[in-house]
Amino acid sequence: MSDMIGLMAAALTTLSFLPQALMVIRTGRTDGISLIMYAMFTTGVAGWLVYGILLGSLPMIVANSVTLLLASMILALKVRHSLQAKAQAATFSTSAPIAS
Amino acid sequence: MSDMIGLMAAALTTLSFLPQALMVIRTGRTDGISLIMYAMFTTGVAGWLVYGILLGSLPMIVANSVTLLLASMILALKVRHSLQAKAQAATFSTSAPIAS
Numbered sequence: 450m451s452d453m454i455g456l457m458a459a460a461l462t463t464l465s466f467l468p469q470a471l472m473v474i475r476t477g478r479t480d481g482i483s484l485i486m487y488a489m490f491t492t493g494v495a496g497w498l499v500y501g502i503l504l505g506s507l508p509m510i511v512a513n514s515v516t517l518l519l520a521s522m523i524l525a526l527k528v529r530h531s532l533q534a535k536a537q538a539a540t541f542s543t544s545a546p547i548a549s
Numbered sequence: 550m551s552d553m554i555g556l557m558a559a560a561l562t563t564l565s566f567l568p569q570a571l572m573v574i575r576t577g578r579t580d581g582i583s584l585i586m587y588a589m590f591t592t593g594v595a596g597w598l599v600y601g602i603l604l605g606s607l608p609m610i611v612a613n614s615v616t617l618l619l620a621s622m623i624l625a626l627k628v629r630h631s632l633q634a635k636a637q638a639a640t641f642s643t644s645a646p647i648a649s
Binding site: 450451454455457458459460461462463464465466468469483486487489490492493494495496497499500503504506508 | 550551554555557558559560561562563564565566568569583586587589590592593594595596597599600603604606608
């Protein structure tokens with residue numbers, strides 16, 4: 450009974466996260482995402498997965514594995530974009546005196 | 550030990566959800582939200598809360614209570630806006646022949 454409710458909850462929250470996650474991964478657009486908030490979210494989902502394993506809860510293990518996989522891909526994209534933006538900003542600030 | 554990990558996970562995922570949720574509630578802007586996806590998410594969180602109560606898991610009860618409260622407020626805003634948009638569309642379509 451409780452596993453049925455857990456699996457229903459897992460299906461609903463995971464499916465509701467899917468379209469937006471897949472769109473971010475497909476388009477590679479991460480500018481609407483906060484790096485700190487997403488790092489917190491991804492670490493939190495990893496924590497829920499470990500907690501689910503410790504409780505032996507199948508719904509928690511399934512839901513958090515899928516979410517962790519997608520969230521990690523999005524976080525990796527976001528980190529890459531943030532580093533690129535930083536590198537670009539550094540190029541601009543060092544080249545500015547030469548250009549002016 | 551497992552409760553410590555669960556509480557850490559609860560704090561991280563709930564805190565990462567807070568800024569965006571509070572911004573939506575404060576500004577009342579829900580146009581970036583899909584009604585169906587948010588209804589699924591809110592129902593799913595309610596399911597996780599019931600599942601957490603059945604398991605007697607404090608971290609799940611705390612995290613999902615806070616998230617359910619915020620998600621319900623956002624869903625209510627979204628439903629209100631969707632109904633207003635529908636009413637406005639109906640007004641336009643019936644008034645159009647009179648205006649032209």
